[in-house]
Amino acid sequence: MLDDTLKTQLKAYLERLTKPVELVASLDDSEGSRDMLELLSDIDALSDKISVRTDGSDARRPSFLITNPGTNSGLVFAGVPLGHEFTSLVLALLQVGGHPSKEPQELQDRIKRLAGPFHFETYYSITCHNCPDVIQALNLMTVLNPSITHTAIDGALYQGEIEAKEIMGVPTVYLNGEHFGQGRMELGEIVARIDTSAAADAAQAISAKDPFDVLIVGGGPAGAAAAIYAARKGIRTGVVAERFGGQVLDTMDIENYISVSKTDGPRFAADLERHVRDYDVDIMNLQQVKALVPAAQAGGLIEVQTESGATLKSRTVILATGARWRSMNVPGEEEYRTKGVTYCPHCDGPLFKGKRVAVIGGGNSGVEAAIDLAGVVSHVTLLEFADKMRADEVLQRKLHSLPNVDVLLNAQTTEVTGAGGKVNGLSYKDRVSGESKHLELEGIFVQIGLLPNTGWLKGTVDLTTPMGEIVIDAHGKTNVPGVFGAGDCTNVPYKQIVIAAGEGAKSALSAFDYLIRTSAPD
Structure with missing residues (x-):
């Protein structure tokens, strides 16, 4: 064995x-x-x-x-x-x-x-x-x-x-x-x-903390890098995160982070946290942030408020809230989420052994999911909205070599159908002919990219990109004084771990530069 x-x-x-x-x-x-x-x-x-x-x-x-x-x-x-x-x-x-x-x-x-x-x-x-x-x-x-x-x-x-x-x-x-x-x-x-009493006690303890020099919202690669670079400057640094590691925790294989030939998401996230804890960084995990109050409105220090009722204060804030799986936004998706609609083929694939499933999305994630699932389920149908897939050519060749996979291009998913509390099919429109069609299946794996976790910032910082990303300049500055952005939640192109980490480091250096300039004597 x-x-x-x-x-x-x-x-x-x-x-x-x-x-x-x-x-x-x-x-x-x-x-x-x-x-x-x-x-x-x-x-x-x-x-x-x-x-x-x-x-x-x-x-x-x-x-x-x-x-x-x-x-x-x-x-x-x-x-x-x-x-x-x-x-x-x-x-x-x-x-x-x-x-x-x-x-x-x-x-x-x-x-x-x-x-x-x-x-x-x-x-x-x-x-x-x-x-x-x-x-x-x-x-x-x-x-x-x-x-x-x-x-x-x-x-x-x-x-x-x-x-x-x-x-x-x-x-x-x-x-x-x-x-x-x-x-x-x-x-x-x-x-x-x-x-149940623990959450209130934790919120009270968090609110009692002294103001930070740099407070980082988010514990993914960008947030971890920002924390390390800020702490190395000897300034009071805090991290408030819903879950340390962020989206990396949901990533299976990582093979493109320079100097690390191969790892997986959970291990990489653990390494991030271990490295941050090597420094004097106050990590406040399992805290969902709900509001940012600029210094001009909060009386001199920026405030960050959490869903648990805590309020943190800081001279500067780095927003590194990352991204989440993008939804199809079609009827039936929310109703059948976890009842056949899923976003993790590695986690949930074995539950669909011998069944018919669909994968939504023809990028690398979608094609890799379809390849993995083909070895477990009876049949996979991959639906791509555009007229061609965006995945790497080597992945497409592998996909087309599999006997139990069909690929539908120009396919716009319009509805998830179900009965008895679970998925029984998917409706889509052929974007060339305009014809509506239906697939009978038991599972739908959504792999159509990410959306930034920035909804809670509407009306506070500039989010004027088509995806609602935080708009930053070359130094990571937002339109709010003392507030910086880094990683997948910003308008920086190419959402990659190595890029997020670099942006996190840059934002910390920019925040430090802001601090020494705004505190310099007249």
Whole structure:
């Protein structure tokens, strides 16, 4: 099951165990059970602190409990956690085995104080790069608090449950049998949702902070670079972000960031945050910003207000809010979002195994999605609005070589149709003939680019581009004194990670230049 390289790496990690760990398997005669037993046997052979039993009583088979002998931790994997979930398995083994978490102690203490019972169930796929964050967070909560339990369920293995609950996107989380959330969630976000007093306390603490010299809104590549460059100048620097890493967290493969030959989005985002934390930067994560008040209106300092009720003050502000997936804006899209309409082929593709799907968009993202999906689903139809695809030629050749893919050019999507709470088709117009047509399918993957996260700035800074981007000059300045912009939310062309990082650095240098000039004696 595990190759020699993985065994060597895992053996080294398991040397950190300080308490015995017991793996209690609930098996049947299925292939999944055989694979699970092989995996557990491999792990058992790597440490004398690990033992395996096969007399588990869990109703889900195959599944296995990770616990300490004589106890029931409530931490269960219903599936074989390989792929992206192998890291989740390793962390679970270490944490149940006594190895401490690196999460802030204050957050761990809050988890320990939560009054349950809380039983979480997470449906995942091993190809989903968003799932591990959720599973690892809930597993840690289970280790820290005996009133919390968590079962991570491989949707590909438990298709019956997926269909019964009409789950068409992962990760999907249930709490005590009720739908709790879908998509990437961080530990602090999950805790805040079940500890209702925490948000108010956090807002009060944020509002009490002293004014910053530079406050950066956004934690993606642009925001991270701005934070590092500002902090290196020795000025008081803060970052307020909805999720550190931004859109990069939803990116699968990164192969064009200079000096890094290959990485993935979550790993790159973690590296960004780790680098920023090397400096004296105040990071305020899981905070959604709702308003910017220029210094002229706020009494001398720029104000940034959050949805949680906090107000931050700063001498300068750098707007690095990035972008989000662009929607089709057609009838039925919102109604069937997560019920067949999805934006992440890597995460949700396995849920559509053997089904017919459509991909909207003929750029690189759309064509790459269609190629990936063709290996999982029964048929892919790619719809492109223009009369030709914009993807790289090498990707187009690969796409056309696949026998279960059709490409429709000059196709304008007009409606998403559905029945029984889930997608059953897509209507489109042939832009050459004007004829309306309909495709019967079960899934729609939207890959038509990004929109800047700037709606909250309307009426405050200049957004007069067709896409509503922040208008900046060559130095990153906006039309508001002391306010700068950087990255995908601005009118700078070519939305690339390396460009966003460079723009972030430039905006920080410009903000520093503004500070020293405006504070210079007369």
